[in-house]
Amino acid sequence: MLSSPSSSRPVRILLVEDHDMVAEAMSLALERSPGLEVVGRCASLASALVDAGRYKPDVVLLDRRLPDGDGVSLIPGLESLVPDVRVLVVTGEGGASVAARVAEAGGAGMILKASPLSELEDAVRRVAAGEVVFSHALLGDVLERLTGRVSAPGAKLTPRERETLDLLGEGFTTAEISGRLGVALNTGRNHVQRVLEKLGARSQLEAVTIARREGLLQ
Structure with a gap:
């Protein structure tokens, strides 16, 4: 009590x-x-x-x-x-x-x-x-x-997509993200695109803004 x-x-x-x-x-x-x-x-x-x-x-x-x-x-x-x-x-x-x-x-x-x-x-x-x-x-x-009736933005991100989001939050470009992840540029672009789709963002900047607002990034 x-x-x-x-x-x-x-x-x-x-x-x-x-x-x-x-x-x-x-x-x-x-x-x-x-x-x-x-x-x-x-x-x-x-x-x-x-x-x-x-x-x-x-x-x-x-x-x-x-x-x-x-x-x-x-x-x-x-x-x-x-x-x-x-x-x-x-x-x-x-x-x-x-x-x-x-x-x-x-x-x-x-x-x-x-x-x-x-x-x-x-x-x-x-x-x-x-x-x-x-x-x-x-x-x-x-x-x-x-109560679990609505999923939080970012709840469906895979570990690799969370890593991609972290790099976006640090200001890296798609090419730089691809290099840091050790993947081809097209693969890096795909990771970034999936992050945007899952966060409901239309741009990388908007994705970072949403992620910060929702506590996915510091």
């Missing part, structure tokens, strides 16, 4: 964000909001674990992309370290696939960085109270992904 923070004390927040200006804006907004207290700020997965153990926050506001890895992967570790903690992921971009990953990892929700600060404050209060918070635009898709 979830234990909500006592009404006699503020909701204690650990902010994990590697962009100083974003972290400062979030921190100021949260500190000015009655009943909320930022007890720590850090900028990496490693320091988040250290600070979570030190401060025992009620809510961890966790950036999805950090210098030492994917924030979503940290959720189980945080919840193991601080059993009653609620983790709210903050991301610059993210679709239903990323939101489903957050839910599967045990996260309490996901909010976009572009959201008004008032929405961020509201989301923190709600997850602290035991609610799960995803945007209405994503919630239906998240439920469908979790």
Whole structure:
């Protein structure tokens, strides 16, 4: 059973964000909001674990992309370290696939960085109270992904196609990808084309954009 923070004390927040200006804006907004207290700020997965153990926050506001890895992967570790903690992921971009990953990892929700600060404050209060918070635009898709009724983009990519997508994400051309995979140019083109088809993309740039949005690329 979830234990909500006592009404006699503020909701204690650990902010994990590697962009100083974003972290400062979030921190100021949260500190000015009655009943909320930022007890720590850090900028990496490693320091988040250290600070979570030190401060025992009620809510961890966790950036999805950090210098030492994917924030979503940290959720189980945080919840193991601080059993009653609620983790709210903050991301610059993210679709239903990323939101489903957050839910599967045990996260309490996901909010976009572009959201008004008032929405961020509201989301923190709600997850602290035991609610799960995803945007209405994503919630239906998240439920469908979790119940297996809709496949996530990229779910049907073969290992070789995932490797091709990784190389596209690094900015390599089709010829360069073919060389790195050790295949003929036509074979490389076929790999790239299948990646585009499976992601529903019309160009390599669009494929990379979709892959980043859905959490297939960092």
